[in-house]
Each structure stands twice: as C-alpha cells, then as structure tokens.
Amino acid sequence: MNNKEFIAELSQRTGYTVDDSQKMVNSVIESMGDHFLDDDTVLVPTFGTFEVKKKMERVMVNPSTGQRMLVPPKLVLNFKPNVGWKERVKQATEISDIL
Amino acid sequence: MAKISILELSSVLVQRYGLNKRDASIFVSAMFDIIQSALERDRLVKVKGLGTFKIIDVDDRESVDVNTGERVLIEGHGKITFTPDQMMKELVNKPFSQFETVVLNDGVEIEENNNSDEMMGNVVDPTNGTAGQDVTIRPGNEPETAPLVDFVTDEVSEFPRQTVEEFKSPVVEEVYDEDEDIPEWVIEPSNVAPTAAAVPPVSAATSGRPTETIRPVQQPSTPVEPVRPVQQPVRPVESVRPVQQPVRPVEPVRPAQQPVRPVESVRPVQQPVHQADPLRPVTRPVTSSEPVHRVSSPSQGRIQNDKSSVYNTIRNVSSVNHPIQPEERVEPVRRYTPDPVPTEEVMERPVNQPFDISDVVDEVPNKKKDKSSNKKSADKRGGREGSSGKWILLVLLALIAGFFAGTFFGRDLLGITSETKEDKALVVEEEPVEEAAVPVPDDLPEVQPTQEEEANEEIEAGEPVGEEPVEGGEPTNVPENAGTPQPLAPASPTRPVSNAASGQNAATMQSTAKPAQPVTKPNQSTKKPVQTTAGAAKTTAPTAKPAVTSPTASKSVKPKTQVKATAPVADNAPLDKYQKMDIRVRTGAYRITGTDYVVKVVPGDNAEKIARRTLGKDMSCYIEVYNGIKGATELEPGSVIKIPKLELKRK
Numbered sequence: 001m002n003n004k005e006f007i008a009e010l011s012q013r014t015g016y017t018v019d020d021s022q023k024m025v026n027s028v029i030e031s032m033g034d035h036f037l038d039d040d041t042v043l044v045p046t047f048g049t050f051e052v053k054k055k056m057e058r059v060m061v062n063p064s065t066g067q068r069m070l071v072p073p074k075l076v077l078n079f080k081p082n083v084g085w086k087e088r089v090k091q092a093t094e095i096s097d098i099l
Numbered sequence: 100m101a102k103i104s105i106l107e108l109s110s111v112l113v114q115r116y117g118l119n120k121r122d123a124s125i126f127v128s129a130m131f132d133i134i135q136s137a138l139e140r141d142r143l144v145k146v147k148g149l150g151t152f153k154i155i156d157v158d159d160r161e162s163v164d165v166n167t168g169e170r171v172l173i174e175g176h177g178k179i180t181f182t183p184d185q186m187m188k189e190l191v192n193k194p195f196s197q198f199e200t201v202v203l204n205d206g207v208e209i210e211e212n213n214n215s216d217e218m219m220g221n222v223v224d225p226t227n228g229t230a231g232q233d234v235t236i237r238p239g240n241e242p243e244t245a246p247l248v249d250f251v252t253d254e255v256s257e258f259p260r261q262t263v264e265e266f267k268s269p270v271v272e273e274v275y276d277e278d279e280d281i282p283e284w285v286i287e288p289s290n291v292a293p294t295a296a297a298v299p300p301v302s303a304a305t306s307g308r309p310t311e312t313i314r315p316v317q318q319p320s321t322p323v324e325p326v327r328p329v330q331q332p333v334r335p336v337e338s339v340r341p342v343q344q345p346v347r348p349v350e351p352v353r354p355a356q357q358p359v360r361p362v363e364s365v366r367p368v369q370q371p372v373h374q375a376d377p378l379r380p381v382t383r384p385v386t387s388s389e390p391v392h393r394v395s396s397p398s399q400g401r402i403q404n405d406k407s408s409v410y411n412t413i414r415n416v417s418s419v420n421h422p423i424q425p426e427e428r429v430e431p432v433r434r435y436t437p438d439p440v441p442t443e444e445v446m447e448r449p450v451n452q453p454f455d456i457s458d459v460v461d462e463v464p465n466k467k468k469d470k471s472s473n474k475k476s477a478d479k480r481g482g483r484e485g486s487s488g489k490w491i492l493l494v495l496l497a498l499i500a501g502f503f504a505g506t507f508f509g510r511d512l513l514g515i516t517s518e519t520k521e522d523k524a525l526v527v528e529e530e531p532v533e534e535a536a537v538p539v540p541d542d543l544p545e546v547q548p549t550q551e552e553e554a555n556e557e558i559e560a561g562e563p564v565g566e567e568p569v570e571g572g573e574p575t576n577v578p579e580n581a582g583t584p585q586p587l588a589p590a591s592p593t594r595p596v597s598n599a600a601s602g603q604n605a606a607t608m609q610s611t612a613k614p615a616q617p618v619t620k621p622n623q624s625t626k627k628p629v630q631t632t633a634g635a636a637k638t639t640a641p642t643a644k645p646a647v648t649s650p651t652a653s654k655s656v657k658p659k660t661q662v663k664a665t666a667p668v669a670d671n672a673p674l675d676k677y678q679k680m681d682i683r684v685r686t687g688a689y690r691i692t693g694t695d696y697v698v699k700v701v702p703g704d705n706a707e708k709i710a711r712r713t714l715g716k717d718m719s720c721y722i723e724v725y726n727g728i729k730g731a732t733e734l735e736p737g738s739v740i741k742i743p744k745l746e747l748k749r750k
Contacts, residue, residue, distance in 0.1 A: 001137040003147040009133050014126050024112050028127055029148040031111040033190045035103045042103045047131040048179075052191055059203065072198030077150070077191045079181030085135065089154055090176040092139070 036077060048081040105131075138179070150183040202715045204689075204747070677743075683720035689745035691725055697741050700734040707731060713742050721745060 001009075011021035032042050032050065042050040057073040081089075109123035118126070134152055138144045142154040159175045183191065678685040698709055707730045710719030719730045725743040728734065 001141045001144045003145050006133060006137065006144060006146055009137070010126075010130060013133065014129050016126075020116070024116060024126060025130060025146070026148055027111050027115055028108050028130065029146070029187070031108050032103075032149070033187060035101075035107070036187075036191045037193060038101070040101045040103050042108070044105060044128075044131045047135055057198075060200075068203040070201045070203050072195065072200060074195050074198070075192045077181075077183040077187055079150075079152075079179075081179040081181075086179060089139065089179055092177060 044082075046082050046085065048079055048085065051078045051080065052076070053078045146184075148184055148186055150181055150187055153180045153182070154178065155180055199711075199716045201717070204715075204745070677721075677724040680724040681720045684724050687720065688748055689718075689721065690748050691721055691743040692746045693744045694725075694741045695744035697739045700736050700738045700740055702736040704734050704736070705731055706734070706740070709734075709740055709742075714745065718745075 007018055007022050007025065010016075010025065011018045014021065016024065035042055036050070036052045039052055041052075044050070052075050055074050055076055058071050060069045060071050061067070062069065105124050105127045106120075109118075109120065109127045112118045112123035112126060113120055116123075134144050134146065138152050138154060144152045146152075154177045157176050157178050160173050162171050162173050163169070164171050189196065677691050684691070698713060700709070706723045706726070706728050707719040710716070710722050710730075714721060721743050722728070722740060723730050726740050728740075734740065
C-alpha cells in the first residue's frame with residue numbers, strides 16, 4: 001500500500017476529503033517530527049513506539065578497497081512494534097509459511 | 100524524553116483544523132490502525148513523510164542457547180520493520196547534521212586520532228589557559244607590578260606563579276573556545292617575537308641597564324635565526340648585543356621607560372607591541388600573563404638569537420638581566436612603538452605558544468625546582484621587587500621563546516619527534532646544569548634561585564640554540580643541544596652574569612623562574628598544549644611531550660621551551676610556510692610534503708568542494724594554502740588545482 005492508497009482509505013474511513021486527510025496526516029507527522037527533535041518517544045497503543053536513538057560514531061571499512069571511513073554519530077528514528085502485534089505477525093507468517 | 104501519546108499528536112489537528120479533541124484522536128488512531136491492517140494485508144505500507152513499514156520474512160536459522168550451549172533452530176517468522184522517510188530521517192538527525200563521514204587516511208589509528216584531538220584540545224587549552232592567566236595576571240600583575248617596580252623581582256616571581264597556578268585550571272576549560280584564537284597566535288610567529296620584545300621592555304624597566312643590553316640581544320637574536328650556528332658564539336652575541344644596543348638605543352630606552360611605569364612594565368611592553376604590529380600585540384598579551392611571557396620570551400629569545408644568541412641573552416639576562424632584556428627589547432622596541440594596551444590579549448596567545456614550545460618546558464623543569472625554592476624565598480623576602488624583575492625576565496624569555504616558536508612553527512612539524520627526543524635529552528642535561536648553576540649563584544637564597552633560574556633560562560636558551568641546530572639535523576642536533584645547552588647554560592655565562600646582576604638579576608631570574616614554574620604547573624597541561632603545538636608543529640608538540648614526561652613537570656617545561664626553539668629551527672622551512680599561512684594547517688594533523696596530483700575545477704567548484712572530493716571534508720585548508728586560494732571562493736572552471744600530498748605530522 002502506497003501513500004495514495006493509504007490516504008484514500010483514511011479519508012474513506014474518517015469521512016474527510018482526500019486533501020484534508022493528507023493535510024492532517026502531514027500535520028500529525030510534522031508534530032511527531034517535532035517531538036522527535038525534542039527526543040520524545042511517541043507511543044501509539046496497539047501499534048508500537050517511535051523512538052529516536054543515537055548511534056555512536058564508528059569506523060567503517062570498505063571491504064573491497066580497505067578504505068576506512070569514520071562514520072559520524074547520528075540520530076535515527078526507531079520503530080518498535082507493539083509486542084502483541086509483533087507476535088501476531090510472527091505467528092501469521094509462520095502459519096503462512098507452513099501453508 | 101517525554102512519552103507522547105495519540106492525544107498530544109491529535110492536539111495539532113485540534114489547533115490547526117478546528118477538530119474537536121475526540122475527532123482528532125479518532126483520526127490519529129485511524130491512521131495507525133490503517134497502517135497496521137494494511138501492513139498485515141499488503142506487507143508494505145508507505146506513508147509519505149513518515150516512512151515505510153514492512154513485514155519481512157526471516158528464514159529459519161540455527162542459534163546456540165547461550166546457557167546450555169545447545170543448538171537451537173529459530174524458525175522463520177515475519178518481522179515488522181520500519182524505514183524512516185528521507186525527510187523524517189534528516190529531521191531527526193538534524194542535531195548531528197553537521198557531521199560527515201570522513202575518510203581515514205592510511206596510517207591513522209583511531210587512538211592516534213583521539214590523541215591528536217586531545218593534542219589539539221591540549222594546545223587549545225594552553226592557549227586558553229594562557230588567556231585566562233593573562234586576564235587574571237593582568238589584574239594582579241598590574242597592581243603587583245606597580246609595587247613590584249619598587250620591589251621588583253620577588254613579587255613578580257610570586258605573582259607569576261600564582262597566576263600560573265590559577266591559570267592551569269582555567270586553561271583546560273577555555274581551550275576549546277579559544278581554539279580559534281590559539282591558531283592565530285600560532286600563525287603569527289612574529290607575534291610571539293613581539294611578545295618577547297614586550298617582555299624585554301619590562302625587564303629593561305626593571306633594570307634600566309639590563310634593558311639596553313637586552314635590546315642588543317634582541318637584535319642579535321633576530322639575526323640569530325639565520326645564525327643558529329651562533330650558538331657557539333653565544334657569548335659573542337652578548338657582545339653583539341651591546342653593539343646592537345647602540346643601534347636601537349631609542350627602542351631600549353622606550354622599553355625601559357615603559358618598564359618603569361610597569362610595573363606596569365609588563366603591560367606597557369605588551370601594549371607597545373600591540374601597537375607596533377599584530378605580532379607585537381601578541382607579545383603584549385604574553386607580557387600581561389607574566390608567566391606566559393616569561394616562557395614565551397625564552398622561546399623568543401632562543402628563536403631570535405638562535406641557540407647561541409639565546410645563550411648569550413640568557414647569560415646576559417642572568418648576569419645582568421640585560422641579556423634577556425635585549426632579546427625582549429628588540430621586540431619590545433617595535434612593540435613599544437605601538438601602544439601597550441592591546442598587548443595583553445595578544446600576549447596571551449604568544450604566551451601559549453611559548454608554553455607549547457619546548458623552551459617553556461625546559462625552563463619549567465629547572466625553574467620549577469629553583470622557582471619553587473626561589474619563589475618561596477623570593478616571595479618571602481619581598482619578591483615584589485625581585486619578582487617584578489624576574490617576571491619581566493620571564494616574560495621576556497617567554498616572548499622570545501614564543502617568537503622562536505612562531506617563527507619555526509612550521510619547521511617544527513617536520514622534526515617534532517626527533518626534536519622531542521632531543522629535547523628530553525636536553526632537558527635532562529639542562530637540569531643538571533641548572534643544578535650546577537644553582538650552587539654557583541650562591542649570592543643570596545633569592546639570588547641563588549635566581550641564578551638557577553637564570554641558569555635554567557640560559558640553559559633553556561642554550562637548549563633552544565642547540566635545538567635549533569638540532570632541528571637542522573634532528574639526531575645531530577640532539578647531541579648538540581644536550582652538549583651546548585649544558586655548557587652554555589651551566590652557565591658559565593649565566594652564573595657570572597647572575598653574580599654581576601646580583602640582586603636585580605637574581606630577582607629577574609627568579610621572576611623568570613617563577614614564570615617557568617607557572618609554566619611547569621601548566622606543563623602537565625602544557626604537555627597537552629605542547630602536543631597541540633605539535634599539532635601545529637608536530638615537532639614542537641612531540642618535543643614538549645617527551646620533555647614533560649621524562650623531566651617531571653618542571654623539567655618538562657624546560658623541554659617545551661627547547662622544543663619551541665628546536666621546532667622552529669629544525670622544521671622544514673618550505674613546508675612551514677604553509678603552516679604559517681593557515682592556522683588550520685599549523686594545527687592540523689598533516690603537513691604538506693608536495694603535490695600528490697592535480698584536479699580540474701568543474702563549474703561551481705571551490706576549495707572546500709574539491710577537498711571533500713579528494714582529501715576529505717575539512718581538509719580544504721591544505722588545498723587552500725597549497726594553491727593560495729580561499730576556501731569558499733568559486734574557482735574558475737577548467738583551472739587546475741594541485742592536491743597536496745599530506746603526511747601525518749605525528750607518527
């Protein structure tokens with residue numbers, strides 16, 4: 001499902017127009033971004049947790065050239081799915097695999 | 100680290116679109132609900148601005164139960180992954196967005212990098228410390244100086260010590276902030292010299308006669324750089340100084356006058372320096388921080404006079420203080436011409452340089468011991484008079500050292516390691532010499548210390564001189580330094596001089612010593628500074644480090660001074676010029692050893708972009724200095740830019 005389908009389904013379910021839905025989704029995401037900048041964690045019940053994590057700097061070696069690069073520290077957005085949902089997905093996949 | 104729930108997210112909708120809270124929260128939860136259900140259905144959901152959610156299949160894999168050691172089969176399963184959208188990624192990483200991946204050059208060890216960073220930090224620190232010291236010193240010194248004028252040496256010596264100590268702690272803190280400043284100091288070798296000059300005036304003020312001699316010395320010292328050989332002729336230099344004195348009589352006089360006020364003297368001197376030139380300003384700052392000045396002056400003296408000249412100056416100083424003054428005076432004269440006020444700031448930087456320099460280190464070791472005793476005695480006795488004189492001497496020495504250091508900074512880079520070793524050796528040798536000198540100067544407790552200090556100074560000077568030669572041939576130089584400094588320093592000249600100079604000289608010496616002590620204290624920190632200096636001039640830094648390590652704090656200080664002299668003298672002159680051109684190059688981890696290859700400028704290119712493509716980010720300074728261009732200016736498409744071949748300064 002791409003963004004277009006996502007917005008379409010959202011507008012259908014909530015009753016807003018596609019444009020409004022897109023704007024509101026953007027606003028929500030923007031708000032999330034603001035919170036991430038503040039190092040806040042966004043908790044969405046039954047869905048999961050969005051959290052900003054800091055990755056330390058490290059030395060990376062290009063295996064083919066042997067060139068070593070110093071990768072700077074960075075902040076990355078991490079998503080940790082809700083445990084229940086995660087288990088469900090796990091089970092469902094296993095079942096589908098079996099099938 | 101607050102935890103945000105749907106409620107907070109929906110509040111945005113309430114504010115912007117006038118939704119009621121309930122509808123807003125329903126909308127937000129619907130968003131994630133759809134993502135969740137769509138993900139389970141399509142296994143992939145892309146949300147613009149947020150990112151992509153995906154369910155990936157994980158294959159079966161074997162693992163080991165860490166507790167039992169049994170092999171366990173982890174069955175394949177689905178896993179939810181989330182990849183942030185590019186926009187979101189950048190937004191989240193905004194705080195660290197200025198960082199870029201850097202290519203590590205061959206031979207660069209991470210640890211080394213850390214060290215270099217530390218070095219840089221240290222260097223910076225010293226500078227900062229100096230600056231801080233200068234500031235503190237200034238207030239104290241000025242008041243002290245006035246009193247000192249009467250009491251002179253003793254007080255001066257005391258003050259410097261105090262300031263030094265105080266500064267030590269500050270130095271570290273300030274270092275980072277002042278990094279930029281420091282580089283500037285470093286960049287301007289001439290500044291250092293001015294500092295030295297400033298110092299001389301002070302000394303001159305302290306002792307009118309000495310000042311004149313000092314001036315001569317300075318003149319010689321200037322020549323000395325070329326003269327390095329002069330080391331042997333050091334004594335001759337002294338004679339030369341007199342001659343020079345006549346030439347620069349006016350200048351000396353000015354310094355003397357200024358010195359008189361000074362008490363003041365230090366500040367005045369510095370101020371003049373500032374007026375005269377940027378360099379001079381530097382000197383002034385040094386003067387302001389008496390300890391620093393002293394240190395720097397020695398360095399400068401060494402630099403100017405070359406080793407031999409330095410020795411001479413030292414001797415002169417020790418004996419009459421005059422010698423020292425001469426060196427300082429020379430610079431001071433110029434400085435004097437200008438106004439005194441600015442000097443303090445400038446001085447600080449120079450001071451740092453001197454500290455960095457081996458001279459400081461050298462002085463410190465000898466001086467520390469001597470100084471500690473001297474300082475105590477001097478302080479008790481009325482270090483005010485003697486201290487002021489000493490201070491002046493120290494300042495002068497520091498200025499000289501700084502001058503030399505600045506002059507030879509670039510050179511230092513090349514031979515730092517070898518020099519360092521040499522410096523250590525020198526330091527050790529010097530110390531003995533100083534000890535010997537100490538006995539000689541029996542005059543007064545103060546005097547003795549002073550003499551010792553003088554001896555130290557002399558030694559330092561000698562060391563520098565020797566170092567300079569050493570620089571030429573690092574290995575060879577080392578022996579020379581050791582030998583030369585010891586003999587010279589031993590000071591036959593110094594001791595005699597000190598005797599002649601007696602009280603005043605001793606006082607000056609003590610003051611010098613005191614500065615040295617301060618230096619020493621900083622030395623530990625100085626080591627770092629030295630290292631930083633080394634960063635600028637690898638040679639210098641290494642030398643300083645070794646000196647510091649081997650000889651204790653005080654000893655280490657002396658080595659530093661030596662290092663300064665050595666580094667300047669020995670280092671590669673051709674390469675040095677690049678270091679002089681840009682502080683970033685001077686303080687950077689690499690030195691330019693030639694042209695590696697050339698690149699053609701593409702439209703919109705500038706040195707920074709080329710550097711990013713070739714040497715790496717933040718390496719543009721090397722390209723800038725090597726091609727004589729500015730980092731941000733757009734280059735003419737099609738023109739050829741030479742990419743310098745870089746060599747790690749510290750190996």
